[in-house]
Amino acid sequence: MASTVKGEQCVSSRLGICGVCVSNPAKYTCPACSAKTCSLSCVKTHKNDANCDGKRSKTAMVHKEDMDNLTLLSDYRFLEEIDHKLDDNHRHPLRRHIMVRHGERQSLPHFLQRLKSEAWNRGTLLKFMPSHFVAHQENSTRYYFKEGIIRWHVKWIFHQADVTFVDRNVDENTVIVKLLSKYLEPNDSLSPEESEKLAYYQSASYGKVAVLMQTNEKGSVPAFEEVFVKKSLRLNLANKTVIEYPVFYVVLRDHIHSYLEYEADDHDDLFCEKEQKEEEEDESLGYF
Structure with a gap:
């Protein structure tokens, strides 16, 4: 119990004072903007006032001198996540025909x-x-x-x-x-x-x-x-x-x-056959 209290005091002294209430020692650091807070109420206040989602930007610029093992691990996991997403899209029955990899050509029976x-x-x-x-x-x-x-x-x-x-x-x-x-x-x-x-x-x-x-x-x-x-x-x-x-x-x-004399606009679906779609994507349909 004493070691836990001592650990919290070390963290508080290292983080400084809470940037929201400006009265209590800070315990938490916002992953998105590095703001210092001391409690859950201060965290919520910070998110509302600063319009911050509290999520670390995976593509934010990090200087070489600021990199550590956690930064490298986070980047590695981010690249893995992208690879898994591309693989899922390639296997997905509704997306695999438009997720054509470089050098590949769609084929017909x-x-x-x-x-x-x-x-x-x-x-x-x-x-x-x-x-x-x-x-x-x-x-x-x-x-x-x-x-x-x-x-x-x-x-x-x-x-x-x-x-x-x-x-x-x-x-x-x-x-x-x-x-x-x-x-x-x-x-x-x-x-x-x-x-x-x-x-x-x-x-x-x-x-x-x-x-x-x-x-x-x-x-x-x-x-x-x-x-x-x-x-x-x-x-x-x-x-x-x-x-x-x-x-x-x-x-x-x-x-x-x-x-x-008919000219269709982007919102006219009078003669268009409705197809079941997933979420709209900025990708063109690839005809065979």
Whole structure:
């Protein structure tokens, strides 16, 4: 007991007087700003008055003559912490595709690389999202070597009806209007609820309906471009950039100008598919 009291007295004499109450001997030193305090109440007062968080800056400049073993140990642990953080990000399923190390290149499975190459031969720049994205997981587009064709995953958005459909294994040589007839002409493949939503479209003739594709080139403002419904899917995708699969917006021609003149701002998510994200980071998404 006596040794403990003696130790506290030595610390107090070495630290001097408390810088907050200026009456009692100091017992503590703030790791952040080296302020001297004597009690918990003085520590709290110091943090409030000086707006100090009490945490030592791990990157603060330390002169060589002031370094000791504790300083070196702290720096070593700081470097270890950074290394562990980078390793965790590289292993994390939602971050590993954007935490590309120097000299590394992202790679695609062979069948997707072949699909991308065949699309390129047809004049289509095909890009893939990281594997944890919903659009990548649901994409069923494949290249069939024996047939020599691409069978596309196609999404249809009937914006005025607020309904979405998906066609899978669509032959690239299929004419757009043939695909569209499935939804513009009453048939048994649609549920009563879907038919009811599409009634306004079905009551209009083909000439009163337009099919648009959103062009989202890097470095340009997102815009819509009308496709040729009497041409095949392959011809319509030529000279286009497709991310995962083509998405077509079916709109009434009376409303087409509001789409063709559309310019999206940073806060407009009217036509953007919502993806589950973690915290916002200042890192760009790496497409394959």
